[in-house]
Amino acid sequence: MYTQKVIDHFMNPRNKGKPREYDAVGKVGNPICGDVMYIYIKVNGNRIENIGWETMGCAAAISTSSMITELARGKTLEEAEKITKKDIADALDGLPPIKMHCSNLAADGLKKAIENYRKKVEK
Amino acid sequence: MYTQKVIDHFMNPRNKGKPREYDAVGKVGNPICGDVMYIYIKVNGNRIENIGWETMGCAAAISTSSMITELARGKTLEEAEKITKKDIADALDGLPPIKMHCSNLAADGLKKAIENYRKKVEK
């Protein structure tokens, strides 16, 4: 069902947990559907200096949470914003089609975090 | 499906064939149904001295043909007439229910032969 990469990120998730310091969080998903993801970012200048997450969900949800931290860390907000569901799935060597829709929330979570960060900065 | 006795009488049928001498024949069955039996009797006084048969049919038809020769030989016509389908089936340790109806024709054949014999004698 899952690729080796998915299993690896699920079994050994990177950067899990709420970071001690963060500037914004993006919350996506819905407990009723079984998948909820919080993406935390710490921004330095225009770059994502640190990123962490808390996820309740299936292996796809957890492994995509883990993967996005690897894809986004060190990127500018503009670069990070452009990460798509497909980028994450590709980086994991693919996800079961059914999981593409429902559990691949990390890109949305990151976008929301960036959005929230900008709102906060603008204020 | 068949008892040992049926198989024995089918594989080693007794008194098969049209006897060289006979007084009457009883023909029963129907080629369209797949079972036809000719029962030949030779009568001495009032007793069945010899009995033979020709049968086209399944193992039940052949084994009942064979069995009736054992049951009827030496019997008086009155006695022989009383042989029933059930007597033959019992003597064979039973027949599959379905075969009781369609292939157990020997008793009818014998009755018809006796009938024909009587008609001939009366003439």
Place this chain on the structure above:
Amino acid sequence: MIYMDHSATTPVDKRVLDFMLPYFGEKYGNASSLHSLGQEAKKAIEEARVKVAKVIHADPSEIYFTSGGTESNNFAIKGVSFADKDKGKHIITTKIEHDCVLNTCKWLEKRGFEVTYLDVDKHGLIDIGDLESSLREDTILVSITHANNEIGTVQDMEEIGKTVKESNAYLHTDAVQSVTKLPVDVKKMRLDMLSISSHKIFGPKGVGCLHIRKGVKLDPLAHGGGHEGGLRSGTENVSGIVGFGEAMKIGEEERPKAMPRLQKLRDKIMDNVLKIDNTWLNGHPQKRLPINANFSFKFIEGESLVLLLDAKGIEASTGSACSSKSLKPSHVLLAIGLKPEEAHGSLRLTLGKDNTEKDADYLLEVLPEVVSELRKMSPFKKDYGEFE
């Protein structure tokens, strides 16, 4: 590997497999063939029929072999519906049936039948009064599972039988999970039909049966050459059927010893797992399959739990949406009143004869760790209210 998913399927018992083996390459006759190879196959099938019938106190002529539980349930429900549509178009079942009952009923609803889905209480039991008041003049069938496959709750089939017998309806029970785990008696339960599946009782997959009481009229699901008294055509799966028969025999013979042992093991698991905070038992505390434990762990999702347990060598299952083809959480857990977010975090452990004390100990060591690990990752620690 520690297999604790026996309600999903079981390994074929070594003795059962040995019993089956000659029927592949040697005694391979078609049971409809006249020749000795065919008759040998036929005899083997009839012997299996006797074994199966004995376990449920039925007559061998009342056993119709099928390809499994799903077919048996479809056959029972559609068979009666097709045959009895002029007598009435009302069917009663419950909200916690297996999908093969529910989806058959839903299909029939689209074809003009009316179906009442009985509620269950928080433990998964139906209310007999409810059943009684749902029975109508035109009710042709009541179909209620004996022991639920997810939460293990066992219905009082004798009471249900008594109630249904006072109506015109036939009574069918899905005994796929209960047979060889609990006593099953078609006479005491006053059943008209009963479904069994071989692969749940250490027999091979792809075979099962429907018991049909003499006199009950139903249309075949599989028309054809007239096998199984004309009610289930198709060349008989001889190796499967003889394996199923032997599995029934062994399962029932060993039940009196096996079940108390497994129940004790299950109770130990239950007592200890329930010590984990924010955890509860699903299903009835007493009226449940001796081999079944079903827990909900708040704040985590079941697929992850099952996969992490798998990585530690423990095989189990969950009612989480992610585990199902429909992407909906278990309808059974929802029917007993769980919120969807609670249903996602369920774990089903179902024991079998090979499970030992050591297995339970290992599980009890691993499971709390895994739950804790997942909870650490989860955004929820107290309740789901924090979510915006």
Place this chain on the structure above:
Amino acid sequence: MIYMDHSATTPVDKRVLDFMLPYFGEKYGNASSLHSLGQEAKKAIEEARVKVAKVIHADPSEIYFTSGGTESNNFAIKGVSFADKDKGKHIITTKIEHDCVLNTCKWLEKRGFEVTYLDVDKHGLIDIGDLESSLREDTILVSITHANNEIGTVQDMEEIGKTVKESNAYLHTDAVQSVTKLPVDVKKMRLDMLSISSHKIFGPKGVGCLHIRKGVKLDPLAHGGGHEGGLRSGTENVSGIVGFGEAMKIGEEERPKAMPRLQKLRDKIMDNVLKIDNTWLNGHPQKRLPINANFSFKFIEGESLVLLLDAKGIEASTGSACSSKSLKPSHVLLAIGLKPEEAHGSLRLTLGKDNTEKDADYLLEVLPEVVSELRKMSPFKKDYGEFE
């Protein structure tokens, strides 16, 4: 024992059984389970699907595993009928179909469908013009067997495919007897559906498949947990499916060598048996399964013939009424114009890969003796006219 009844069933090939064995007691997972045991089973099923698809030039996603040929045929015909009843209620089939097609059609007739049963000529071939003129606006399905199981006659499926494609109807073929004996190509034949049964091709009993072309809509026969893309629910018979897949693979690989050899053997049998007086061949002299010979012997009955051959160690079959559950002689033999009394005296010999030259020689020694023995017992020597 000399087995010449391969159209009834076949032994499981040793290599197939070896392939299946791990899936009973070791790799026993339920293919729906999330854990590794379940995923291993799933993978095995998907591999089998690829093997099956390859033989008939289909896409693996078009293969739906079932419990055998009977279920596949019921599924195809009822499935389309239930799904398409608003599009039309007319079905076309032939008079020489297997009982599982005919009895399904008869059942549908009782439920408001109209069925045209095409005639066949004395060799068992349908007339394409006949098919063409039977096709109507409201014809939803044409179901025609590729190779007949009794007389071995092979229809021109490409021609049939071309004809049906000009209508709105789906085309289904029962390829239970032809696959691995003849080339079968769902694309060249323009098929919408095709049925296969494992136990006819040296695979295990109780498994088969329906090929369903992408885009074809039909209702499931077995509703439930959503297995097989929701079209055929029920826990997959993993050992059976992997055995079926392997049998397909082996059967097709060996076809180019096996069939010419068996055809030569069959021809030798045919040539010599036809030397017996009052004997003829049933089915087409050329357009027939390479493994099939079907004879009529006048004045004798088939069950007796089969049982006497059995006693001499030769296993064969007959179209006699006594051999059937319906007590009627073969509808196929009647459809090609035999009189009932002639149909009772038929013998079907169907060869398989284990049959040798020596087997044929032994048969040719024994069969004339047995026929002569039965004829000596028969009241008929010249014709049936003597009967009063």
